[in-house]
Amino acid sequence: MRYPVMVINRDKVRRNAQTVADMCGRSGIDVWGVTKGLAGDPRLAALYAEGGFKGVADSRLRNLEKISESGLGLPRQLMRIAMRSELESLSRVCDVSLQSEPEIIRSLDAICARRGVTRQVLLMMDVGDLREGFWPLELSHAADYFSALEGGVEIAGVATNFACASGLLPSRDNLERLVSYRDMLQDSLGCELPVISVGGTCCLKIIEEGLMPRQVNQIRVCEGILLGMDTASGREIPYLERDALAIIAEVVECKRKPSVPSGEIGMMAFGEKPSFVDKGMRKRALLGIGRQDVNVDRIIPLDSGVRIVTASSDHLIADVTEADSMSHSEGGYKPGDTMSFRPLYPAMLAAATSEYVDVIFE
Numbered sequence: 001m002r003y004p005v006m007v008i009n010r011d012k013v014r015r016n017a018q019t020v021a022d023m024c025g026r027s028g029i030d031v032w033g034v035t036k037g038l039a040g041d042p043r044l045a046a047l048y049a050e051g052g053f054k055g056v057a058d059s060r061l062r063n064l065e066k067i068s069e070s071g072l073g074l075p076r077q078l079m080r081i082a083m084r085s086e087l088e089s090l091s092r093v094c095d096v097s098l099q100s101e102p103e104i105i106r107s108l109d110a111i112c113a114r115r116g117v118t119r120q121v122l123l124m125m126d127v128g129d130l131r132e133g134f135w136p137l138e139l140s141h142a143a144d145y146f147s148a149l150e151g152g153v154e155i156a157g158v159a160t161n162f163a164c165a166s167g168l169l170p171s172r173d174n175l176e177r178l179v180s181y182r183d184m185l186q187d188s189l190g191c192e193l194p195v196i197s198v199g200g201t202c203c204l205k206i207i208e209e210g211l212m213p214r215q216v217n218q219i220r221v222c223e224g225i226l227l228g229m230d231t232a233s234g235r236e237i238p239y240l241e242r243d244a245l246a247i248i249a250e251v252v253e254c255k256r257k258p259s260v261p262s263g264e265i266g267m268m269a270f271g272e273k274p275s276f277v278d279k280g281m282r283k284r285a286l287l288g289i290g291r292q293d294v295n296v297d298r299i300i301p302l303d304s305g306v307r308i309v310t311a312s313s314d315h316l317i318a319d320v321t322e323a324d325s326m327s328h329s330e331g332g333y334k335p336g337d338t339m340s341f342r343p344l345y346p347a348m349l350a351a352a353t354s355e356y357v358d359v360i361f362e
């Protein structure tokens with residue numbers, strides 16, 4: 001095996017997908033599996049299909065292209081607001097997209113109509129997270145915006161997103177507002193808008209508590225399925241597997257060194273000025289993984305007693321003095337040993353997109 005590697009446990013991811021699909025299904029909510037956490041890996045998309053998800057969603061068109069080429073049968077949704085330069089490709093690759101600019105929607109409509117296809121659009125609503133989405137004041141113009149569509153685009157519903165730009169959490173109040181925007185749009189457009197889509201993982205809690213308005217019928221989830229975590233609400237999700245993914249790196253050097261450097265301290269390579277506590281001589285393991293591969297303060301060592309000291313682009317330094325006394329391996333860590341970490345969301349993204357980290361499904 002080549003290191004570093006990120007290992008994905010198929011059974012655990014599939015089980016998480018099934019658990020979430022079942023729970024949401026009981027509330028009449030379809031789950032769309034978000035693949036961006038693993039850079040749109042078609043193997044993940046296939047697991048989502050096995051888990052019972054209704055579609056796959058990603059923020060990158062390139063990722064959806066990969067999934068499309070893999071021949072997966074599930075419908076595909078582009079979640080990031082489309083660039084004008086992407087519309088041609090979007091019309092080929094995606095069944096659904098989240099949109100917030102009337103002019104872009106009209107351009108997509110023209111492109112799809114010319115190609116003789118119809119693609120669904122969900123109108124993205126900003127209910128307060130202040131990233132993408134129509135602002136409610138704009139809704140009074142909806143009839144003008146969409147009166148001249150030529151059948152290339154079908155406005156199928158509304159969508160919103162939480163906890164991305166501002167950390168806004170879903171609540172009964174903002175979810176009911178989303179439903180009311182859908183109702184207003186139905187009136188002004190004079191057609192049914194059947195889909196109300198919410199995301200991401202933080203919305204699971206509202207469903208668990210039975211507080212999701214019954215009109216909401218689609219959720220887009222990534223973090224919960226892959227990591228069993230809900231960073232936005234700051235919780236580990238008790239009914240999901242939290243160790244489906246591991247990042248494994250190899251030890252390249254092990255030496256006892258002082259815990260404080262000698263001499264004047266300047267900036268380290270990443271612009272931070274480190275500080276040190278004198279703990280005497282410590283055993284330090286140097287690993288062949290660095291900031292180019294993971295977000296070092298977003299990985300958790302799986303062996304107890306291992307403490308991450310710091311990292312540069314290509315190396316990570318771990319204090320293994322205590323881990324050695326707990327003797328994880330005979331005689332303690334030595335070059336050639338591997339060390340495993342549990343990634344949090346940013347580290348998972350970094351590892352999935354680093355060309356230096358292999359991703360293995362087992």
Ligand SMILES: *Cc1c(COP(=O)(O)O)cnc(C)c1O
Pocket residue numbers: 034036059079080161198199200201202220221222223224
């Ligand atoms: C990433 C993303 C999601 C999934 O979010 P998680 O919290 O990781 O489940 C849902 N919707 C949109 C628009 C996203 O960008």
